[in-house]
Amino acid sequence: MTKPQAVSAVPQVGEKSFFTRLKANYRRHKSLYIICVPILLYYIIFKYLPMFGVVIAFQDFRPGLGFTGSPFVGLKYFVEFLTNPTASRTIRNTIVLNLYNLAFGFPAPIILALLLNEMRGSRYKKAIQTVSYLPHFISLVVVCGILKDFSASYGIFNDFTALFGREPEALLGNVDLYRGLYVGSGIWKNIGWGSILYLATLSGTDPNLYEAAVIDGAGRWKQLVHITIPTIVPITILQLIMRVGSMMSEGAEKTILLYSPLVYEKADIISSFVYRRGLQEANFSFGAAVGLFNSIINLCLLVGANWASKKATGESMW
Secondary structure, eight states, X not given: OOOOOOOOOSOOTTOOOHHHHHHHHHHHTHHHHXXXXXXXXXXXXXXXXXXXXXXXXXXXXXXXXXXXXXXXXXTHHHHHHHTSTTHHHHHHHHHHHHHHIIIIITHHHHHHHHHHHHOOOHHHHHHHHHHHHGGGGSOHXXXXXXXXXXXSTTSHHHHHHGGGTOOOOOGGGOTTTHHHHHHHHHHHHHHHHHHHHHHHHHHTSOHHHHHHHHHTTOOHHHHIIIIIHHHHHHHHHHHHHHHHHTTTTTTHHHHHHHOOGGGHHHHOOHHHHHIIIIIIXXXXXXXXXXXXXXXXXXXXXXXXXXXXXXXHHSOOOO
């Protein structure tokens, strides 16, 4: 009778451990791993390590006492924010302003990309692309300074509206005009740069599809509807999910540069409120608590948008 052979714990030929494969992969793509080091360091130093500071949202933080010496207060600052008379105003303004950006700012680069894709004259197409890209490279501080000068009572916007009999005024101080100026200037600055992604996607469309559509008698409009737009649907959904996931935290720098007490009613958002209470008044725990609240809402929006997109279209980030 033959004896049963013992099962060997040694990996069979062709089987390699994870670290062996990783080592072989590193040797094969060493230059790529080295290129990734600065990116990993950036995220570790500036994104992950600061997460430990979230503990001050639950403390009465004092810089002299540090993280370990500051007394624990639990949800005190979360309750203080949610019961603050200005909390509902800032939350409402944040949602409304970002909905305006989503409704008008998000489709603008898509429309520009579709229009440029339909142009046949390369000279004019390149000229329009160059002109639309340039504002992206202007600093946000400079853009806000230009907007303030143009919107002042002596600015070019008032010179234009004076042709229709309107009295000059500081337009950014008008609570009814602030959101329109805010969203419009954002579209002007980002429309060209945002269209690059969609143009790059459209450039990879198989030209045989258009040739087949022409043979079948499809005009330019049907080609746009049945070929061009479906090509950019996946990347559009991805961008939309990312935009929805950051709705509650966008616009902080621009708002701080543009708003004034005259327009707090419609311009004051969560980020600007945190800036005043957390930095200007040195209430770091309050600022951290509101920031954490904001991040949780953003996470919920991101997961919800991803789930809704997966259910409706089958496209999602994960």
